[in-house]
Amino acid sequence: MSTHFPVAIIGAGLGGLTAARVLHVNGIEPAIFELEASAAARTQGGMLDIHEENGQKALHAAGLYDDFLKIVHEGGQAMRLLGPDGTVHVAEEDDGTGGRPEVDRGDLRALLLSSLPDGTIRWGRKVTGARALGEGRHEVTFADGSAITTDLLIGADGAWSRIRPLVSDARPAYTGISFVETDLFDADTRHPRSAAVIGGGFFIALGNERGVLAHRETDGSLHAYTALKIDEGWLDTVDFTDPATAKAAVLAHFTGWDEDLRGLVADADTITPRRIHALPVGHRWDRVPGVTLLGDAAHVMSPFAGEGANLAMFDGAELALAIAAHPGDTEAALATYEQALFPRSEASAAESAASLDTMFGPRGLEQMVEFFTSGPAAQPASR
Numbered sequence: 001m002s003t004h005f006p007v008a009i010i011g012a013g014l015g016g017l018t019a020a021r022v023l024h025v026n027g028i029e030p031a032i033f034e035l036e037a038s039a040a041a042r043t044q045g046g047m048l049d050i051h052e053e054n055g056q057k058a059l060h061a062a063g064l065y066d067d068f069l070k071i072v073h074e075g076g077q078a079m080r081l082l083g084p085d086g087t088v089h090v091a092e093e094d095d096g097t098g099g100r101p102e103v104d105r106g107d108l109r110a111l112l113l114s115s116l117p118d119g120t121i122r123w124g125r126k127v128t129g130a131r132a133l134g135e136g137r138h139e140v141t142f143a144d145g146s147a148i149t150t151d152l153l154i155g156a157d158g159a160w161s162r163i164r165p166l167v168s169d170a171r172p173a174y175t176g177i178s179f180v181e182t183d184l185f186d187a188d189t190r191h192p193r194s195a196a197v198i199g200g201g202f203f204i205a206l207g208n209e210r211g212v213l214a215h216r217e218t219d220g221s222l223h224a225y226t227a228l229k230i231d232e233g234w235l236d237t238v239d240f241t242d243p244a245t246a247k248a249a250v251l252a253h254f255t256g257w258d259e260d261l262r263g264l265v266a267d268a269d270t271i272t273p274r275r276i277h278a279l280p281v282g283h284r285w286d287r288v289p290g291v292t293l294l295g296d297a298a299h300v301m302s303p304f305a306g307e308g309a310n311l312a313m314f315d316g317a318e319l320a321l322a323i324a325a326h327p328g329d330t331e332a333a334l335a336t337y338e339q340a341l342f343p344r345s346e347a348s349a350a351e352s353a354a355s356l357d358t359m360f361g362p363r364g365l366e367q368m369v370e371f372f373t374s375g376p377a378a379q380p381a382s383r
Contacts, residue, residue: 001147002139005031007323008150010130010140010163012036012121014105015295015312016156017112020120021062022320029117033125033140033148035157039113041123046223047073047202047215048108048309049100055310058317067111072101073218078201081372083365084208086197086258090372093200102201104218105309127162136290136330138166152330153291154319156312159277161297167285172277174232175302175356179276180250182268184222191222191267197260198222205261206365210253212264224264228253229360235273246271278302281349284342292334294319299345304355307348315341 007023009016012034020030036042050056050068059065077100081090113121126143130153133139138153155163159172187195195216197203203214214224228234228250238249250265265271278301292298295312319337326333358367 002149003146004149006150007031007152007154008033008140008148009154009156010127010161011155011157011295011297012113013156013158013295013312014109014112014309015316016154017109017116017316018058018062018313019154019156019294019316019320021064021112021115022058022317023323024116024120025061025063026320026324028320028324030120030154031148032116032121033127033142034121034123035126037124039110039121039123046105047102047217048105049077049102049202049306050108051100051307051310054307054314058310058313061317061321062112062115064111064115068103068108069101071103071107071111073103073201077102078199079372080199080201080203081365081368082197082203082205082258082261084205084254084257084261086260089365089369091199092372100306102215107218127157130163130166132166132288132290138290151290152323155291155293155297156295156316157297159296159300161293163291164293164297166291167288167293168283170279170283172279172300175276175278175353176229177276177302177356177360178228178230178232178235179274180226180228180235180246180265181270181272181274182224182226182265183270184224184264184267185269186220187216187222188220191263193260194222194263194267197264204359204368205257206359206368207257209360209362209364211359211364212261214264222264224268226250226254226265227360232275235275238273240271240273243268243271246273276302278349278353281353282342282346283349284338284346287331287335287338289331292319292338294341298341299349301349301352302356303352304359305348305352307352311345311348314344 007030009032059068079092129141141147155161184191205212209229211227240246294315322333322337
């Protein structure tokens, strides 16, 4: 037995939630199916800079822009760029006039969650399969044995989407960069040297085809991404269940770096590995009746243009607006949405790939100094 839903969104990330909210604002009530057991199943840490040209437009469409301004991290648009020896090459303060205000991902997700009617999200639903039933209808099955059918299936389920195979055979590939993420809690008190080197907002240190990217979080912690240009299997050679061993393995790649920079790993309270994957630049698919993708499911890319969350939210809003503008004609709505989605995604994916090559190339530091000092700066960021 399966339950039918006219519109089903798979995934309660920022993109899926934005789509649901904009549909709701326009009188359409979707159902969201989410793998996690509840809204509190895991922390949603990390800072996001929300861009005027896409993320902020999505919030306007969702009727949440004014509420968004209340959760902006004041001072978060400050930026520092350092070399391996600790020399500060670029320092920009947040004077409140920038177009990319910073917000905690968890706070933004909570805002979107609270804007939806109770019962919109079905938690603890792990997708095990999806198949076409004909005439644009689809069936989705879940690990708990349940199943649904839907007239419009929206894959908002991230890089390893279970919905993507309905429209595309493409799979994300390793970009050549691996992150080791660290947190330093209560930084001003417990890690004052690291807090001082990061400053009030976003931070980059580059050199020798590697780097560290970091943010000051709204809770007073520091979140850092140590980036290594390394073989895909290297992380598997490190025992991340033993923090001391893992830290030593990472720091071996930063021999000679300033001790305050090394401290973002050496003094960390948590340490987590993550490979960076991306779909091919220009990923697209032929129109398939009754199903589409948004966010990372459609165009996962490296994080070095800071566009991932912004694009996911904008995708969600644009898809919802297209659906609302074509009542009773799902195919026209999806065709309109995808016609704009593909070139938009390709441009951002190309920018992300180029930024990766620049930042972790032989002249990464020099080229990024030139970037930030030669004209209007669009911050590359870990998003």
